[in-house]
Amino acid sequence: MENLKVTLKDGTVREVAAGSTLADLAASISRSLAKSTLAAKLDGKVVDLTRPLTADATVEFLGSDTQEGLDALRHSASHIMAQAVQHLYGESVQFGIGPWIANGFYYDIDTEHTFVPEDLAKIEAEMEKIVKQDLPIVRQEMSREAAIKFFADKGQNYKVELIRDLPEDAVISLYTQGDFTDLCAGPHLPSTGRIKALKLQSLAGAYWRGSEKNKMLQRIYGTAFEKKADLDAYLTMLEEAARRDHRKLGKELDLFSIQEEGPGFPFFHAKGMVIRNELENFWRKLHRKFGYEEIKTPIILNEELWHKSGHWDHYKENMYFTQIDGANYAVKPMNCPGGMLVYKTRHHSYRELPMRVAELGLVHRHELSGALHGLMRVRSFTQDDAHIFMLPSQIKDEIMGVMDLFNVVYSTFGLSYHAELSTKPEKAMGSDEVWEVATSALKQALDERGMPYKINEGDGAFYGPKIDFHLKDSIGRTWQCGTIQLDMLMPERFDLTYIGEDGQRHRPVMIHRVAFGSMERFIGILIEHFAGAFPAWIAPLQVKILPITDRNMEYAQILANKLREADIRVEVDERSEKIGYKIREAQMEKVPYMLVLGDKEAEAGMVAVRVRGQGDVGTMTFEAFEKMVNKAIANKA
């Protein structure tokens, strides 16, 4: 038989008999490789290990240490779950889609039976049986007609719909394990026995094909790992992340609350306001540096304005309305129309452009009740908005300037982020040509700054395309914070003009942008990012003074006053508790610095310092301590 040349990842070349599989190849290299390999990359494409080699090729084996390997494992786990569901809940069960996702998998299921949490354990037990049987997972290809007939005969109508919608040239593949066959592009593990650790996590509803016009199916979420230890580590990580949940910490640290009287309308408490005000100070300073001016526009404006802006036609369902003296008014869901009115209060020369006009604007939006989520998703929030009015020739530079400003904001907090570009939605104002110009300007700016981005087709705002900047919460969900939206329509609607060099009126281009996104959401992100242990500059309380006995109270108060004079946020714990107790409480409050003051310190005029995360750092002069705190605050460390 003919031999093929296979180039491995490390560059070595091996000869194998044509027709032998990737699994054979792995086994021929080493037993441990065969054991740890889940899938393989054949000439750059991820495939099953059961795939036979038919030509010279490059091969990379994928274990559970690679994302692709884990994805294949979880994809197989989702099939095993579907098989288990079919065993337990009968042939009438219809399956939607069952893909792998970032940290696990899900399957959408349509059945008369309503799943309850107790069912998950039953399904898991059935899955374990299927794993134990170590059923081979076999791939086969079928013609479109045969595949449609196959699934139609089984009453799997969703699968039939999926096949009908596949592109003409698609290869239709099916995977079979024991008595279960599913439509699937793969790849999969060679057999069910390879999954040593799996867990079903939650139940949820999900619309078929993601459209609320369609039937809601039942979705079961789960995750799977090659080893039990990996699963346990992941579950432990999730538990630790849950401890950083901003809703939990917000309550514990007395930062904010959300009450039944105002669902989605957060209350900021005194300590939360300190953070918020520090963020605003930082924001104002930065925006002055980047050449912005600041305005404030009203929260309620006449309904006519919203007809003019297009919000009435495109955003009405999300708006709140009211009446004043018999006239109709709307509560603003966005700041832009107000900003337009300010621009129009006088003439502008081309020499003024670009005009960068910022506004911390409180907006209200009627979000669906089921979408509300702590501070991350609320119905009233303050956007750190700005509108930049400019000449068409300034678009790219301005966008890059905004990206630079965002980078300062996010890196100050050590936040990592990623960008997404959204293009023209179905419900949009303006012609395709206008959209094309605007979209390519955004692309150019991203490319020039070398920022990688993902494209979301049809996700733009109704008035223009946008770049969104996403930040992660404690369990890895991402939230859109910053956004840059190019708008070539609002200036038209409001007939904005500037006088050009030629003395004629011209139409400016505008961008809307937010850096924090909303103060609320950003604070939520920060709470989770720092797990409540805020850097000194935004910490609600910066120094807590703990006198050991009542004798030391006077010394404590003198130092507290000195710190207050120096604009440092300080409190004295005056209770007659033992020092260990006071330290424990201050520690749980996550105060960055503590001063333990007893007779020794009072006599020597020194302070004993505890630093959050380090514990007792010893005794120093008050001046040295003050310098240390001021330095940390100044460095935003």
Added chain:
RNA sequence: GCCGCUGUAGCUCAGUGGUAGAGCAGCGCAUUCGUAAUGCGCGGGUCGUAAGUUCAAAUCUUAUCAGCGGCUCCA
């Protein structure tokens, strides 16, 4: 809004038909203490809300509100 789950003291939770309980927090008293919890005592809840079933409802039924996990949507 849709699907599933949950709702008992300020917080975390126990209590599944016989008119409510723990720990922590709070308050009072004592203690004046050296780096993550001093002791004793006291107060606090129409069991989310509203109807219904029952001799009797925190517990069963229905509706409704809110929260949680998703879907949709989005800063």
